[in-house]
Amino acid sequence: MFSSRGLFKDVPCPSKHECTLPNCLFKHEEASVEPKVTSDKSQVHNSTAVRSSESPPPAKRRRLDTPEAIRQNDTYIRQTTIQGKQPPQKVTANVLSHDSQPSSQQAPAYLAHGFSINGSSTIASEKSSTTIRTPASSARANRSDTAAKQPASVTRAVSPPPTSRTQKASSPPPKPYRKPADKRGLNPRQIEQSPVKFETRHAYLKKLHKQIEDANNRHRKDFSTQPELILSKEELETQALDDEERIANAYPNPDTYKNNLAHRLAFYTPKKMTAAIWKDTITTTWLTNPNLATLTFTPQKPIDKAATGLSTEAQEVTVLKHLRTGLHQHAKHGYIIKAPDEKAISAVRALQKSNGHNETCDRCGTRFQVFPGRSDPSGQGRLTTKGPCRYHWGRIPRYNGATRGNFPCCGSDAGTEGCQLADHHVFKVSDAARLASLLQFKETPHHNDGRIRGPIVFDCEMSYTSRGLELIRLTALSWPTHTTVLDILVRPIGEILDFNTRFSGVNADMYLSAPDYGHEGKPPKYGPGEPLQIVASPAAARDLLFDHLDPDTPLLGHAIDNDLNACRIIHPFVIDTVLLYPHPKGLPIRYKLRDLARVHLDRRIQENSGDGSEGHDSKEDSAATGDLVRKKVGQKWEELKRSGWWWKGEMLMPPGAAKGLKGGSSL
Known part of the structure; x- marks a missing residue:
């Protein structure tokens, strides 16, 4: 194809009105024909319309730069321009007002043949749906002038509707999710059996934290573009707490505890903790997916159904x-395997009555009195004596009848005042006969x-x-x-x-x-x-x-x-x-x-x-x-x-x- 450069724009088209080319190189004369409107102003289909032999055929549809279809009130309309002195008018799809309807002298011949959305032609009327089209040459001549008079919302470029692929590309990548950090400070966690004293665990914990912190700082430059591989202050403390607690639980013997903790300290030295090992450690510990693209964290890891090696639930029940x-x-x-008899229960009840329901507090050890079923309108100490209870909720493990270490709840020494305050002293019962006296x-x-x-x-x-x-x-x-x-x-x-x-x-x-x-x-x-x-x-x-x-x-x-x-x-x-x-x-x-x-x-x-x-x-x-x-x-x-x-x-x-x-x- 080649550009005409306007060489034939003044030469009449040899085919005249029979020309069907959308972009004809020759000159075409525009004919003006009055629109034919029925007397009752009702819509007339194309099959009953009479076309003048002198009228040229409607111009072939041509794609414009501006949108041609606008959705309004569930009805499609078309927007175009009308060549002439009158500025372009917007014609609605349902009703043409008297102000917006063009006069018969200004309307071109093709207005007499309506164009419906479903392809059937109609004759425009005052109350009928009408679609207005311009010839290709007219649209080509007035495109710039029309665009200048249209709103910016119509003339600006229209993006194609988003597809699943474009939506996926435009959406930001999901943020990696990390496991929550422990914000309770750098104090050893409470365990059932501590291998060493609290002070020793705390000293080792601080050394381990310092070693992990140094490794974290060394690898900041290595992973400057991957901030998810660098631990925060709370995460450094949590990493140290996790490592120390795991070793303390696995090795209750003091010597094996110290040896394995020393190996863990050496694990974070520059010689062993390379950038690759650091990445693998942080990825597997704090993140669940090493791809770091769609990371999710699952707090609980249930056992795989095939972990037992058995194929059915019935087989598991059998084993x-x-x-x-x-x-x-x-x-x-x-374990209590036999219900106490009535004689033992009666003896316990008599003992409680003679004792005046005095109990020992299960939390602070205070001796106090309890009054089951007692009612006091003042509501102050109506059920127990000795006022409120101050206690440590963490228990110090006992070794051969003696306590050793510190309270795991606050790290205080044994014998110090409690860190918690409750309204009442409390007690518990372990004797079988006394339990049976309340419920057999x-x-x-x-x-x-x-x-x-x-x-x-x-x-x-x-x-x-x-x-x-x-x-x-x-x-x-x-x-x-x-x-x-x-x-x-x-x-x-x-x-x-x-x-x-x-x-x-x-x-x-x-x-x-x-x-x-x-x-x-x-x-x-x-x-x-x-x-x-x-x-x-x-x-x-x-x-x-x-x-x-x-x-x-x-x-x-x-x-x-x-x-x-x-x-x-x-x-x-x-x-x-x-x-x-x-x-x-x-x-x-x-x-x-x-x-x-x-x-x-x-x-x-x-x-x-x-x-x-x-x-x-x-x-x-x-x-x-x-x-x-x-x-x-x-x-x-x-x-x-x-x-x-x-x-x-x-x-x-x-x-x-x-x-x-x-x-x-x-x-």
């Missing part, structure tokens, strides 16, 4: 039987309904009342699916002195606003955001739990003796993670569930508020307990497999069983 501990072992570890123990009943009851993992939360430490929340999950079967609040028997929120997770607002269980005939949904329902007593909560238990139902828990005592339950089939993961020094020293979850599941629990002040979540604790048991199930299956056990369907067959013989182990 679970081999982790069972008998009642005689429970009795050896202090009950064995798990048999059910004859033919229903198969699978394993249950449960956890209880307690609060302090005028009767001791009582049940206030009960949660039960199915195992191994973790489906919630029961999660309720419980009204204790005594008056509440302290909700014990830091450990129970239950506060006054949650307790007082809880609806009654099954209110308005609606069963609990246990979904996100659903309020916990409350039952009238611990006995009512126990009956609801019994509905999911048979005597041969595996009942799983962590330090489950405390939960069983709170519910006053004697159950023959119990699996306790305290016994599955024993402390090297043996009972009564136990690993905390939080520490077991971090070491064996790489999961952080009981950290709802960062500092733990909002307390435990019994559902979270139950799920962690269930996963700890699943890990032991996988290990037990590996032992059985090495011994020659094999599967016949869902039946676990012993090593000597022939292929054709019946038998095996199944739930």
Whole structure:
């Protein structure tokens, strides 16, 4: 193609009105024909319109730079210009006003033939839909003049509609998400069994923090374009706390603790901590994806379904039987396996009466008096004496009957004044007869309904009342699916002195606003955001739990003796993670569930508020307990497999069983 440069603009077109070229090089004469309008002003279709033989055909449509279609009131209209002295008019799609309708003398011939959106031609009328078009030559001649008179919103360039690809390209990349930092300061975290004194741990912790800080500063230049690989002040402290706590939990012996901590200090030296190792360390510790493009952080890492090496849940339940501990072992570890008789209960009640209900505070050790059921209109010390209680919520571990170290809650020395203040002194009861004097123990009943009851993992939360430490929340999950079967609040028997929120997770607002269980005939949904329902007593909560238990139902828990005592339950089939993961020094020293979850599941629990002040979540604790048991199930299956056990369907067959013989182990 070539440009005409206007050489033929004064030469008449040989085809005259029969020319159909949109950009003809020759001259065309414009004809003026009056529009034909019906007398009744109604719309006339193109099939009934009569075209004058002298009228030229409508000019072929030509794409303009300005938009031709505008959406207004769900009707498409077209905007154009009319050649002549009158400035271009905007014609609406529904009604042409008298001011905007062109006169018959000024309207070109093609106005007599309307152009509808769906392709059918119509004759313009005063109340009919009309589309106005200009010839190509006219549009070409007046384009610049028309653009100058149109609003900027029409004349500016129009971007194409965004597609999925353009939207993805224009959206900013997601911000990498980091795990939250510990903002409690550089004090060693509380653990069950400290290998050395608090002062020694604190000194090593400061050295470790200094070593990590130096490594962080060395690599600032290496990762100047990747700020996510540089730790903040709080993150440096958290990294040091995590490293020291992991070593202290894994190596309770003082010598091995010091040796492994020395190796960790050497790990951050310039010789070993290269830029590549630093990147890998920060990526795997603080970020979950080394690509650093779409990073997400998952606080909890559930066990893989294939971690046990078993193909079905039924097989897991079958292997679970081999982790069972008998009642005689429970009795050896202090479990209550027999309900106290009435003689022992009567003796305890008589002793309490003669003692005047004097108790020893479980938090500060103060001797005080409690008055269950007492009512005082003044509301000042109506249930207990000796005023408020000042205490340390952290406990110093005991070694051979003596305390050693500092309080983990505030780092203060033993014997210093407490860092917390409560309204009442509180106490707890451990004696079986005294527990039974408040609510008698009950064995798990048999059910004859033919229903198969699978394993249950449960956890209880307690609060302090005028009767001791009582049940206030009960949660039960199915195992191994973790489906919630029961999660309720419980009204204790005594008056509440302290909700014990830091450990129970239950506060006054949650307790007082809880609806009654099954209110308005609606069963609990246990979904996100659903309020916990409350039952009238611990006995009512126990009956609801019994509905999911048979005597041969595996009942799983962590330090489950405390939960069983709170519910006053004697159950023959119990699996306790305290016994599955024993402390090297043996009972009564136990690993905390939080520490077991971090070491064996790489999961952080009981950290709802960062500092733990909002307390435990019994559902979270139950799920962690269930996963700890699943890990032991996988290990037990590996032992059985090495011994020659094999599967016949869902039946676990012993090593000597022939292929054709019946038998095996199944739930």
